[in-house]
Structure formats: C-alpha cells, structure tokens
Amino acid sequence: MIQDFLFQAFAASAILGAVIMVTRRNPVSAVIFLVGVFFATSGMFLMLDAHYIAAINVILYGGAIMVLFLFVLMLLNLGHADWRDLRGPVGGLIGGSISIAFLGVLTRLFVGGTEARPVVEIAGSALREAAAEQGVVGVVARPLFTEYTIVLEVTGVLLLVSIVGTILLARRERT
Amino acid sequence: MNPVTGGAFVLATVGKVVLFFSVLMLAVMLATIFERKVCGFMQDRSGPNRVGPWGLLQVIADGLKNLLKEETMPAQAVRPFFLLAPVLGILPATILFAVIPFASPLPTQWGLVEMIVADVPIGFLYVLAIGSIGVYGVAMGGWASGSKYSLLGGLRGSAQMVSYEVALALSLVPLILLTGDVRAPEIVSMQQTFTAGPATYATWFMFPLLVGLFFFFVSGLAETNRLPFDLPEAEAELITGYHTEYSAMKFSMFMIGEFAHVITVAALVTVFFLGGWDIPFWQGDNIRVLSDGTVIGEPTWWKTLLTLGAFGVKTSLLVLVFVWIRWTLPRFRYDQLMDLGWKFMLEAVTVYILVIAFVILGIEAVGIPAGGWYAFVLFLVNLALAGVLFFAMDRGTLIRGGAKGARPGGGDAAEGQGG
Numbered sequence: 001m002i003q004d005f006l007f008q009a010f011a012a013s014a015i016l017g018a019v020i021m022v023t024r025r026n027p028v029s030a031v032i033f034l035v036g037v038f039f040a041t042s043g044m045f046l047m048l049d050a051h052y053i054a055a056i057n058v059i060l061y062g063g064a065i066m067v068l069f070l071f072v073l074m075l076l077n078l079g080h081a082d083w084r085d086l087r088g089p090v091g092g093l094i095g096g097s098i099s100i101a102f103l104g105v106l107t108r109l110f111v112g113g114t115e116a117r118p119v120v121e122i123a124g125s126a127l128r129e130a131a132a133e134q135g136v137v138g139v140v141a142r143p144l145f146t147e148y149t150i151v152l153e154v155t156g157v158l159l160l161v162s163i164v165g166t167i168l169l170a171r172r173e174r175t
Numbered sequence: 176m177n178p179v180t181g182g183a184f185v186l187a188t189v190g191k192v193v194l195f196f197s198v199l200m201l202a203v204m205l206a207t208i209f210e211r212k213v214c215g216f217m218q219d220r221s222g223p224n225r226v227g228p229w230g231l232l233q234v235i236a237d238g239l240k241n242l243l244k245e246e247t248m249p250a251q252a253v254r255p256f257f258l259l260a261p262v263l264g265i266l267p268a269t270i271l272f273a274v275i276p277f278a279s280p281l282p283t284q285w286g287l288v289e290m291i292v293a294d295v296p297i298g299f300l301y302v303l304a305i306g307s308i309g310v311y312g313v314a315m316g317g318w319a320s321g322s323k324y325s326l327l328g329g330l331r332g333s334a335q336m337v338s339y340e341v342a343l344a345l346s347l348v349p350l351i352l353l354t355g356d357v358r359a360p361e362i363v364s365m366q367q368t369f370t371a372g373p374a375t376y377a378t379w380f381m382f383p384l385l386v387g388l389f390f391f392f393v394s395g396l397a398e399t400n401r402l403p404f405d406l407p408e409a410e411a412e413l414i415t416g417y418h419t420e421y422s423a424m425k426f427s428m429f430m431i432g433e434f435a436h437v438i439t440v441a442a443l444v445t446v447f448f449l450g451g452w453d454i455p456f457w458q459g460d461n462i463r464v465l466s467d468g469t470v471i472g473e474p475t476w477w478k479t480l481l482t483l484g485a486f487g488v489k490t491s492l493l494v495l496v497f498v499w500i501r502w503t504l505p506r507f508r509y510d511q512l513m514d515l516g517w518k519f520m521l522e523a524v525t526v527y528i529l530v531i532a533f534v535i536l537g538i539e540a541v542g543i544p545a546g547g548w549y550a551f552v553l554f555l556v557n558l559a560l561a562g563v564l565f566f567a568m569d570r571g572t573l574i575r576g577g578a579k580g581a582r583p584g585g586g587d588a589a590e591g592q593g594g
Contacts, residue, residue, distance in 0.1 A: 063308055063340070070315075136296040
C-alpha cells in the first residue's frame with residue numbers, strides 16, 4: 001500500500017524532473033534536475049526490490065557521470081549562457097512524434113498486453129527468492145561472473161579501448 | 176525473542192532516527208571544540224578557555240554568533256543554488272549514518288530492536304552511493320557564488336572528490352572478498368566470529384586488511400576535504416575556496432557538514448576495520464540477528480550500553496587521529512594531490528585487490544579454515560605489502576615536493592610516460 005504510493009510519488013517526480021530538465025535554459029540547472037531524475041528512478045527501483053540497481057544507478061549516474069557533466073560545465077563556464085537552442089517546428093515535430101510513439105508503446109503494455117504482465121510477475125518472485133538466498137548483490141554478481149564472464153570481459157576491453165583512445169586523442173604532442 | 180514488527184517497528188525507527196541525529200549533532204558540536212583544544216595543545220597554547228568550564232560553552236557562543244550575524248547574498252550569486260549548496264553539504268554526511276550499526280540489539284517487551292536505523296541489503300553500496308553525492312554541495316556552492324575564488328575552490332573540490340572516490344570504493348573490495356557480504360551488521364559479526372568453530376577471540380579486519388585500512392583512511396581524508404587534502408579551501412590561495420561568499424549560518428552549515436563527514440568516516444572505519452561495536456577479549460557480545468529473525472547470542476540492555484560505549488570510544492579515537500593528522504601534515508600541492516590519487520593510489524589499490532584475491536585463493540586451496548591462521552597469513556602478507564607501500568611512498572617524488580630532479584607535473588611518473 002505505502003510502497004505503491006511511494007512508487008507513484010517517485011515516478012511522478014521523475015517525470016516532473018525530466019520535464020523541467022529539458023525546459024531549462026541554464027545548463028547547470030538542467031544537470032541538477034537530471035540528478036533529481038536519477039534519484040527518483042533509484043527510488044522506483046527500490047520500491048521494486050531492485051536494491052542493487054538502485055545503488056548502482058546513484059553511484060554511477062548520480063555520483064560520477066553527472067558530476068563530470070557539472071565539472072565540464074563549470075570548467076567551460078557555460079553556466080550563465082542562455083541562448084536559444086535548436087528548437088523550432090521541425091525539431092518539435094520530430095521530438096513530438098518520438099514521444100507519442102513511446103507513449104503508445106507504454107500504453108499498449110499497460111492496458112492491452114495481458115501476455116506481458118505475468119512474465120514480469122514470475123520474474124519478480126523468482127528474483128525475490130534468489131535475493132533471499134544469495135543477497136541482492138549475489139543475484140547480479142553470480143551470473144555475471146559465471147554465465148556471462150566472456151561478455152563481461154569483452155565489455156571491459158571495449159571500455160579500456162575507449163579510454164586509451166580518448167587519451168590518444170587528447171594527448172598533446174611533446175616538444 | 177523476535178525482532179520488532181508493525182507499529183512498534185515504525186516507532187522504534189522514528190525513535191532511532193531522532194536519537195541518532197541528535198547524538199550526531201551533539202558529537203559535531205563537541206568535535207569542533209575538541210579540534211580547537213587539540214590544536215591548542217599541539218601548538219603549545221590553551222585554545223578556547225574563556226566561555227564555560229575549559230571553554231566548553233564556546234560552541235554555543237559560536238552557534239549563537241552565527242545565528243545572529245547578517246546573512247549576505249552576493250549580487251552575482253545564482254540564488255536557488257546558492258541556498259541549496261549548504262543543504263547538500265550537510266545532507267549526505269548525516270544520512271550516511273543510517274546504515275551504521277551502533278550497538279548490539281536491544282531487547283524490549285515488544286521485541287528485539289536492532290541498533291541500526293536501516294539495515295539495507297545493499298549495505299556499503301549505499302555508503303558509496305550517498306558518499307558520491309557529497310561532491311554536489313562543494314561544486315554547486317563554488318559555482319553559484321559567482322566568485323572566481325569560489326569557482327576555483329569548487330572545481331578543485333569536485334575534481335579531488337571524484338578522483339579519490341575511485342580509490343575509496345576499490346579499497347573496500349578486499350573487505351568484500353573476505354566477508355562475502357555487503358551488509359554492515361554482517362561485516363561486524365564476521366569480525367566477532369571469524370572462525371569455523373565456536374569463537375574464542377575477535378578478528379578485527381584491521382589486521383588481515385591493514386593496507387586496505389590505510390587506503391580507506393587516506394581516501395576518507397580526501398573525501399572529507401581535511402588536511403592534508405583541504406585544497407578546495409586552501410586559504411593561502413583561495414581565501415576559503417567554495418564557501419568564500421557564505422556568511423553566518425550558511426557558512427556554519429558547511430562546517431557542520433564537514434565535521435559530520437569526519438565523524439561518519441570515522442564510524443565507517445570503525446565498522447569496517449575496527450570490529451564495529453565489538454568489545455575485544457569478550458565473547459558475550461557476539462550477538463547476531465539472521466535474516467529470518469532468529470537471534471544468536473543473548474542480547475541484554477547492559478550489553479547494548481557497553482557496546483555503544485565501545486563504538487563511541489573507537490570512533491572518538493579515530494576522530495582524534497583525523498585532528499592529529501590535520502595539525503601535523505602540511506597541505507599537498509595540487510599536482511601532488513592528483514598524482515597521488517591517479518598515478519599511485521589507484522594502481523596500488525588495484526594491485527592490492529589482486530594480491531589479496533590470490534592469497535585468499537591460495538589459503539583456501541591449501542585448506543586453512545577461517546580463523547586465526549587464515550587471518551595471520553593475510554596479516555603477514557599485508558605487513559609485507561605495507562612495507563613496500565610505505566617505502567615507495569617515502570622514496571618516490573610523488574608526495575615529496577621540491578625534491579631534486581622533480582618538476583611540477585609529477586616527476587618520475589611523468590618522465591616515464593613521456594618516453
């Protein structure tokens with residue numbers, strides 16, 4: 001009961017934060033509201049018993065990536081700028097149609113699809129049992145390091161390559 | 176006796192929140208006067224001694240003064256963020272306390288009350304998550320003030336905190352390798368009974384994970400912006416950095432946030448490495464509540480008080496170490512700070528994780544059961560690693576400024592990269 005209410009509250013604040021975020025002129029305000037959206041999303045994950053995802057969402061997006069965004073904005077001192085960005089009839093049309101398409105998909109999932117819902121329910125109860133047995137981190141960690149080890153390692157190499165590439169691009173020639 | 180449920184649980188939780196928040200704020204007040212007294216002692220002077228006995232009421236006088244002073248609002252400031260920043264400075268440090276177990280569970284007539292506000296299943300991941308948002312207070316305060324000094328302080332602060340967060344998180348990985356659990360009460364319980372059979376002694380993780388403790392403590396110093404890592408406020412260069420433009424109570428909130436952060440980090444070190452609320456050489460306090468509600472050990476109210484005292488003593492001693500370091504070590508130069516974080520700590524922690532993982536693998540392959548020998552082997556490995564580590568830190572030019580041949584930008588390390 002109270003969990004349902006909290007979930008709705010988090011969901012509402014996530015949507016509200018997202019709307020405010022895209023309408024801000026000041027980039028720093030936009031970043032701050034986006035951080036708020038991440039926190040609201042984490043709250044939603046918590047209400048769905050996905051504690052691990054909630055924590056990782058805050059650690060990575062709220063705590064690391066958005067701090068970097070804010071840092072770059074502050075470093076380039078873009079904070080006070082208030083130019084008009086690329087909006088207009090064409091942009092509005094594209095954005096609007098994408099939003100309506102997504103809304104349609106969501107509505108279909110929510111009202112129409114009876115097939116979709118039981119799958120979610122079963123996964124939820126199985127997840128709960130596994131979490132009680134191995135802890136919330138173990139549920140994610142075990143498959144990651146047994147079944148999907150190769151995928152994990154390949155992703156790690158991919159990230160490493162991108163980091164090395166960034167350093168190579170940003171490197172100044174020493175004279 | 177079962178853990179409390181229903182209405183009693185809600186009441187107990189509200190009670191704990193109110194109690195612990197008040198205790199934390201009181202501890203912050205005492206920590207400020209404590210720091211000034213220790214500083215006075217170390218500099219061979221009296222410190223505050225006019226208001227009240229031993230100057231103890233100085234805190235109240237300071238508080239009143241800060242409340243009554245004028246609140247200034249710089250013309251260049253971005254108002255909403257300028258007001259929000261002190262709140263964000265104080266918030267993470269206080270809500271971090273929710274996952275710290277304070278004492279053994281307290282039996283009441285409604286059931287067993289665990290002495291932790293929220294035993295979240297993600298445990299120390301919550302610590303990392305909340306710890307990582309602490310940077311917003313500094314960054315936003317610096318930016319929103321509309322002053323160049325503040326902006327520089329904010330930039331320095333956010334870069335520093337982001338850098339050392341990586342080492343902070345990684346320094347806890349060996350702890351997870353050893354315990355296999357992330358919940359703080361489990362970690363405390365593991366330290367009390369780190370044996371296969373019935374426990375006869377406690378194994379605080381400061382011994383088998385000595386180097387991990389060092390890394391965690393150093394990163395904790397950097398995260399709390401305390402000397403030798405207080406570059407965001409470096410008053411000789413930046414006036415006072417990100418809170419230059421703040422006055423009266425808003426300034427005070429930054430200070431309260433900083434001291435609360437110090438106490439929180441001290442409490443975290445206590446929980447992770449110093450056995451939490453465990454009382455050494457006594458097995459009567461080995462009380463553990465399993466997730467299905469069964470209780471191991473015999474909780475009583477006096478054990479709760481005693482363990483609370485043990486926790487308080489350990490945390491206070493660590494706060495003393497914080498203050499002691501502050502008045503002993505000089506401040507880093509900024510490039511030294513960044514070199515230490517990225518070119519030394521990160522690599523060292525990664526190597527440390529690998530070594531500990533292999534040693535644990537080896538110990539378990541040989542077949543030593545969890546217990547004294549297990550911990551002793553790890554302790555020996557850690558002693559060796561600590562020797563290498565301190566030798567490397569002392570001999571290199573990483574943290575020693577102005578050494579012969581060192582140049583700004585990192586001395587040996589930079590030369591090695593230039594190739």
